[in-house]
Amino acid sequence: MNLSFFDQFTSPSILGIPLILLSLLFPALLIPSPNNRWITNRLSTLQTWLLHLITKQLMIPLDKKSHKWALILTSLMMLLLIINLLGLLPYTFTPTTQLSMNMALAFPLWLATLLTGLRNQPSISLAHLLPEGTPTPLIPALIMIETTSLLIRPLALGVRLTANLTAGHLLIQLISTAAITLLPIMPPISILTTSILLLLTILEVAVAMIQAYVFVLLLSLYLQENT
Template sequence: MMTSLFDQFASPKLIGVSLIFIALMVPLLFPNSLPRWTNNRLTTAQTWMTNQFINYQLMPLNINGHKWALLLTSLALYLISMNLLGLLPYTFTPTTQLSANMGFAMPLWLATVIIGMLNQPTSSLGHLLPEGTPTPLIPILVIIETISLFIRPLALGVRLTANLTAGHLLIHLISMAVFVLLTLMPTVALLTATVLIMLTLLEIAVAMIQAYVFILLLSLYLQENI
């Protein structure tokens, strides 16, 4: 019996209990330090990449936003870990679930809004009305900007979910085509497998880029309110 291709994105269950919470905890199981006096090439490369990410992350922020560097960097590494682990066979990607992504986006977006309202309420409310707006358009623009403000966390969650779901689904479809064509047309199956390998490499890049975009947009929202 044919099953839906989207069943691969359903949270795995054990004795009727969803295991998405265990999947979310998997990146935390990796050791954060190694029992050695000096770093090896891997840890040196990881440290360099983390430092470069922090530098790029703090570029749009002023000095008041630098205190968020640890939180945003930790979240970025966490998202990258989950995105990349989901590309392994027989694994589950929690970031393909909109509910999980909204759990990351909503509290952080709300924190930026609350900080703006507490520290500079005039400037934060001023973003709802562009300067020089004609008087008849003021009510309409305020409503539009308010809706745009509340759509931000949804856009963050949907962007991450849609990109990862589309990539995983395309890899699944092409891999099914490779298995079907392997006995019928081996040459075409080989070419399709080459496309599959290239798509997998692209999906690895997408997994890292989407985590970076998620954090970058959060930092831009933060910059508007500090």
């Protein structure tokens, strides 16, 4: 019974063909494409407003030289946001619960920010490994600690997103299973459990949006350090 709780995190497949690429591409089909009309519908207007708001929030702390990353960061934000929210629907699969996918997103983008800093300002980027005014005996230890913290950043990005979404999905399934089990035995307790499940679902919607924002925000902060 406990193993069945983790079946929702198994990549779906048909005839041995994995469908994770389809689950990644399907959310993009839900985004309405802009048209050339002067007056657009409410959905396109809301989408444009949301994109402008996200881009503004991400680009405010960055220099003008880093604004070329706006398209990448905003697109990543919308991808993670839609995938996380669609994963809360019944009979769906959430690709962001897979650590391999999150690491595939986090590692190349983190490496790109690091290489950007080493190319444009190598002295300043390397200076982050050693705080100013460090005593001479502590220099080797601090360099090792700062290097480790730098290299662990993509792992922290991927694990944070995976752990939060996986824990939320498991908790929802556990409480829903308890509500169904208690319904014929103790209906009042089952109704109370269902109300808790509703509140937890609302919380998970907020977590799905916050984790997508945090993932992209941390990448923008890493970019700010290297520009």
